Amino acid sequence: MNRAVPEPCTVVIFGATGDLTHRKLVPALYNLAVEGALPQSVNVVGFARRDKTDEIFREELGEATRRYSRQSVNEELWTSFSDSIFYHRSAFDEAAGYASLAKRLDALDAERGTRGNRLFYLAAAPDQFQVILENLRESGLNVAPSGGWARVIVEKPFGTDLDSARALNALVEGSFPESETYRIDHYLGKETAQNLMVLRFANAIFEHLWNGRYIHHVQITASEPLGVEGRAGYYEKSGALRDMVQNHLLQLLCLTAMEPPAGLDADSIRDEKVKVLRSLRPLTSETVRTSVVRAQYGAGAINGKRVAAYRDEENVNPESVTETYVALQINIDNWRWAGVPFFVRVGKRLPKAATEIAIHFKGAPPVLFNATADLPTDNVLVIRIQPDEGISLRMSAKVPGAAVRVEPVKMDFHYGTSFGKAPPEAYERLLLDAMSGDPTLFARRDEVEEAWKFIDQIRNAWESDAADLAVYSAGSWGPTEADDLLARHDATWRRL
Amino acid sequence: MKTDDIEGVGLPVEIGKIDRELVKLWEEAGETKTRASHINLVLYFEDRTQVQANTQLIADIATEHACRAILILAEPGASESAAKAWINAHCHLAGKRQICSEQITFHLTGETTQALPSIVFSHLDSDLPPCLWWLAPFQRTIDEQLWSWVDRLVFDSARWEDPPASFEIIRKIGALGDGRTVLGDLNWARILETRIAIAGLFDHAMALEKLSKLETIVIDHAPGHRTTALLLIGWLASRLGWKLQPLLGKPFFLAPSGAHVQFDLAEKPGPSISRCLFTSGACDFLLKHCNERNFFEATVSCPGSQEHPRIIKSGREKPADLLLSELSRGSRHGHYRHALEAILPLL
Numbered sequence: 001m002n003r004a005v006p007e008p009c010t011v012v013i014f015g016a017t018g019d020l021t022h023r024k025l026v027p028a029l030y031n032l033a034v035e036g037a038l039p040q041s042v043n044v045v046g047f048a049r050r051d052k053t054d055e056i057f058r059e060e061l062g063e064a065t066r067r068y069s070r071q072s073v074n075e076e077l078w079t080s081f082s083d084s085i086f087y088h089r090s091a092f093d094e095a096a097g098y099a100s101l102a103k104r105l106d107a108l109d110a111e112r113g114t115r116g117n118r119l120f121y122l123a124a125a126p127d128q129f130q131v132i133l134e135n136l137r138e139s140g141l142n143v144a145p146s147g148g149w150a151r152v153i154v155e156k157p158f159g160t161d162l163d164s165a166r167a168l169n170a171l172v173e174g175s176f177p178e179s180e181t182y183r184i185d186h187y188l189g190k191e192t193a194q195n196l197m198v199l200r201f202a203n204a205i206f207e208h209l210w211n212g213r214y215i216h217h218v219q220i221t222a223s224e225p226l227g228v229e230g231r232a233g234y235y236e237k238s239g240a241l242r243d244m245v246q247n248h249l250l251q252l253l254c255l256t257a258m259e260p261p262a263g264l265d266a267d268s269i270r271d272e273k274v275k276v277l278r279s280l281r282p283l284t285s286e287t288v289r290t291s292v293v294r295a296q297y298g299a300g301a302i303n304g305k306r307v308a309a310y311r312d313e314e315n316v317n318p319e320s321v322t323e324t325y326v327a328l329q330i331n332i333d334n335w336r337w338a339g340v341p342f343f344v345r346v347g348k349r350l351p352k353a354a355t356e357i358a359i360h361f362k363g364a365p366p367v368l369f370n371a372t373a374d375l376p377t378d379n380v381l382v383i384r385i386q387p388d389e390g391i392s393l394r395m396s397a398k399v400p401g402a403a404v405r406v407e408p409v410k411m412d413f414h415y416g417t418s419f420g421k422a423p424p425e426a427y428e429r430l431l432l433d434a435m436s437g438d439p440t441l442f443a444r445r446d447e448v449e450e451a452w453k454f455i456d457q458i459r460n461a462w463e464s465d466a467a468d469l470a471v472y473s474a475g476s477w478g479p480t481e482a483d484d485l486l487a488r489h490d491a492t493w494r495r496l
Numbered sequence: 497m498k499t500d501d502i503e504g505v506g507l508p509v510e511i512g513k514i515d516r517e518l519v520k521l522w523e524e525a526g527e528t529k530t531r532a533s534h535i536n537l538v539l540y541f542e543d544r545t546q547v548q549a550n551t552q553l554i555a556d557i558a559t560e561h562a563c564r565a566i567l568i569l570a571e572p573g574a575s576e577s578a579a580k581a582w583i584n585a586h587c588h589l590a591g592k593r594q595i596c597s598e599q600i601t602f603h604l605t606g607e608t609t610q611a612l613p614s615i616v617f618s619h620l621d622s623d624l625p626p627c628l629w630w631l632a633p634f635q636r637t638i639d640e641q642l643w644s645w646v647d648r649l650v651f652d653s654a655r656w657e658d659p660p661a662s663f664e665i666i667r668k669i670g671a672l673g674d675g676r677t678v679l680g681d682l683n684w685a686r687i688l689e690t691r692i693a694i695a696g697l698f699d700h701a702m703a704l705e706k707l708s709k710l711e712t713i714v715i716d717h718a719p720g721h722r723t724t725a726l727l728l729i730g731w732l733a734s735r736l737g738w739k740l741q742p743l744l745g746k747p748f749f750l751a752p753s754g755a756h757v758q759f760d761l762a763e764k765p766g767p768s769i770s771r772c773l774f775t776s777g778a779c780d781f782l783l784k785h786c787n788e789r790n791f792f793e794a795t796v797s798c799p800g801s802q803e804h805p806r807i808i809k810s811g812r813e814k815p816a817d818l819l820l821s822e823l824s825r826g827s828r829h830g831h832y833r834h835a836l837e838a839i840l841p842l843l
Contacts, residue, residue, distance in 0.1 A: 225512070225618070300611075300614065301608070301610065301611030301614045302611075302614060302618075303511040303512045303579070303611075303614070303615070303618060304511055304578075304579025304602070304604060304608045304611045304614075304615060305579065305608070305611075306607065306608075306611075351614050351617035351618040352617070352618050354622075372827060380623065382622070382623065387515070387516075388515070388519060392622075392623065394623045399534075399824075401824065403824075405824070405825075405827075407534060407535075407625070408534075408623065408624070408625065409534050410623050410624065416519065416523065417522070417523065474614075475611060475613065475614030475617070475618075476613065476614065476617070476641055477617060477641070494622065494623070495617075495620055495622060495623075495626070495645060496620075496622045
């Protein structure tokens with residue numbers, strides 16, 4: 001199965017002076033260029049309000065790429081690549097700026113053979129999406145010149161609730177058809193997330209076990225030691241539930257729980273993911289109280305250094321009730337997953353940076369070797385999304401020696417060592433897919449809306465009862481309430 | 497030891513980048529070295545002169561128990577608050593490959609010592625059971641989150657300065673998390689061979705009959721090993737159903753038959769337990785450590801029967817051997833708690 005070849009095109013980045021462009025997008029495009037994955041003709045046009053020349057823009061991006069690229073920068077290659085980078089100064093609400101952009105893109109097409117293909121990347125703040133999309137439509141940039149295509153990549157958050165997500169989708173649809181809309185969730189671009197389907201559907205041994213008959217529960221974790229790191233303005237409004245669960249973690253849950261798709265085309269896969277979201281058991285205020293834990297970090301220590309409580313962070317309301325940690329139990333009411341709880345947790349200021357899916361299989365009967373076992377004997381299949389992407393399987397083994405002593409061991413597969421190279425960054429894959437017209441790893445409109453429908457039930461319950469915010473020490477694995485959530489199912493959170 | 501000696505324990509690394517540096521270490525090693533691990537072995541100590549000794553101990557352990565070792569030197573009383581880390585690997589040849597265990601060493605001073613749980617949680621090799629060897633006095637405040645995470649807690653009751661208080665703490669830790677934590681006292685491992693040898697003294701049918709009629713016990717122990725000797729007596733008491741009598745005057749045990757069992761402990765230089773003498777009627781049962789040699793001589797003297805001295809393997813004394821013995825056990829020490837409970841008022 002070879003991938004589609006990207007066509008010559010111009011990538012226009014709105015919010016070109018922002019963090020995402022510098023840390024992720026341009027280093028990703030550079031790495032693609034180095035690996036020969038880009039077509040000969042690709043232009044990158046940065047669109048932003050600040051005044052600067054192409055040269056200064058290239059210099060700034062050069063510095064950022066040297067700092068953030070996953071591979072060291074070859075100056076000769078960078079110079080050649082940066083020749084295709086341009087800067088277009090305009091405010092987002094300046095119609096003339098879009099008119100001049102259209103002219104400039106036409107000129108670049110003519111000069112550099114990009115055939116009128118345009119990929120508009122909305123890397124700006126979400127409150128700017130409307131004005132950008134409307135101006136793209138007004139200036140006619142949303143329609144490709146004859147023979148070409150015009151696509152838009154929308155960065156998360158895709159709204160802040162179901163209503164705003166619908167409004168945003170309607171807005172995008174007003175300028176670009178769904179088939180040309182790419183909602184990016186970078187978790188889906190990670191190699192291990194993609195490998196989940198290969199693991200499940202290309203190996204005969206797993207799929208038979210992938211159901212409630214053999215699986216006790218599933219844990220999906222996204223933890224990070226970082227705090228809000230200067231994003232308090234955004235985070236205060238979003239919180240962990242909107243920032244992480246609605247998109248990344250529900251996407252991982254869908255990939256874990258979905259049925260085999262009819263084919264590997266984008267819609268077959270996305271249809272199956274939507275079915276999972278539609279099967280999530282609805283939550284009531286009462287079930288939110290018992291199956292969702294929200295918490296906020298207090299003061300503590302990370303890597304031996306004292307760190308402040310969330311409420312003491314800069315630009316955070318000292319009485320904030322924004323959750324920096326969420327743990328929840330999700331039930332999927334379908335044939336395959338009846339009786340199997342999915343436990344999802346996400347948090348800031350936790351001890352380790354790790355994102356993973358852990359399939360906890362039911363234990364062997366408590367007889368023979370398991371009759372008196374002190375250590376865990378259940379098999380756990382772990383799919384590590386980041387860092388150190390890979391898969392491990394915990395099993396019990398006899399410790400060498402005369403005595404029969406059973407201990408857990410793990411079989412471990414690391415992408416880095418097995419394939420001899422680190423997997424590409426998620427943005428590399430996703431940019432390439434968008435250029436190739438493959439939306440498989442992007443969220444479809446109905447996926448986003450179904451996810452919000454589920455998340456809104458929790459938000460609504462929280463808003464009607466603000467009292468249940470637990471506090472955990474920074475550097476710990478979260479509040480004890482989250483441990484209780486699993487204890488009710490005779491389970492414990494994994495020690496990552 | 498000077499600070500430089502700590503610095504020499506491995507490659508200095510930024511604490512936030514330890515995992516990345518370890519990955520780099522193994523990638524650079526290529527296929528010549530294989531990283532192996534089946535437990536997380538955490539050593540917590542507060543004596544800076546022990547860094548090199550503990551590193552050597554890990555090297556010894558790693559040949560039999562591949563592990564991720566986390567050494568934590570904590571100096572809570574230091575005026576400066578700092579946290580530093582080093583990484584290194586212990587490799588040994590197994591066939592044509594070198595099998596390696598990794599070691600992360602932390603030096604925490606001042607307030608950073610309070611970050612112990614976060615340091616431990618952040619650097620465990622996931623899915624592998626954590627075993628914590630606590631080489632410092634136990635703190636009275638129990639950090640439940642830390643302790644309930646430990647699968648196996650190792651300690652050495654021979655080192656306890658305040659045995660009753662320490663035992664109380666151990667008892668609380670053992671009860672956390674539905675009593676999941678396995679308690680491993682190296683002092684108990686230390687007397688394993690002695691217990692086997694004592695049991696051997698009473699193997700003979702004639703001797704076994706005398707066991708329930710023991711009258712006196714005399715144990716010679718090394719300075720600092722009174723608890724070791726008491727544990728041995730506690731083991732006998734708990735197995736034979738003896739009850740310690742109120743501590744007015746000289747303590748003694750009351751056997752189920754109503755007979756009194758007297759005991760004496762004597763401090764003598766030498767191995768932790770150098771001599772045990774059991775008297776039952778006219779019979780003496782003697783276990784005596786042979787000086788300079790690693791065995792016991794066991795003798796049974798009864799009127800009318802011939803003495804048959806036997807040579808039996810004696811106990812382990814080196815910390816690495818004791819820890820290996822503990823790590824080689826998969827299950828709980830069923831009799832340990834009972835033994836300890838039996839002599840608790842004597843501690």
